[in-house]
Amino acid sequence: MKKKFIILALAALTLSLGSCATKNNFGYELNCLGVGSEGSNLIKVYSYAKNYNKAVNQAKHDAVHGILFKGIVGGNGCANQPAIVKPQELAANQAFFDKFFKNGEYLRFVNISNDGSVDGSDRLRVGNNYKIGVVVSVQKDALRKYLEQAGVIKRLDAGLF
Template identity: 40%
Template structure:
């Protein structure tokens, strides 16, 4: 009988720590602290970007990089660098607030954003892309974002207008 209670307590502690970890990762999402730079032109319909993410633990920064890359493509866009053209954001600045419930679900841990982003080199980090900045880490992860599929998904959800609809 005591063993059953002990197993239940261990299970509850495990669940609590997992939820706490996701809450902390979601807190990083709520703050959206990142920098994006274009790396190269991807295959048609994709952008290849380096997502520089800040977090207290490097593992969290690596996990957060995909979210940050997709968030940037939707809401911020990025500037030109070297021979890679900059891109405007897919949505206007009010969309994130107007469709708050949609994006909360979209960017939750394990959410739909994952359909549109993949890390290059299985998420391995180049030596110069891993830096300690104060009490946290700044980690650069190369992410490929399928912009054409992302655009279609946002159009289907009525978040952005279809290209054929004009401006």
């Protein structure tokens, strides 16, 4: 019985993680550029899409998605930052996250950090797609607080008192 439960739980987790992935075959890449204003991270996101404008818009999605589910690898003065959402929290709240991304609620927490222009070296043609490197600022602390208030994740100080 216990073995059957573990297999079902792993299958559910695999399916839920797959549905949260980006909509292209390439995924995305995140590079930490530093800590922005209070409670935010400055990130360069490399996103893939059929055209330039779609890639820039996809970068906003990918930045929030990465902070939530992948975490950020340290470098450029940044420490490693684990994903905000644990796999079990994602599995338990899949409908919430589907709605969060589909309705564009994530856009409240991300901004293009420059004037929207992209350096020529950050525009690459990859097959039929473009790989665009965009610098964005993600309000990580506000995002965490929003998820805590929604009851999706536990507070950092939960269980300490």
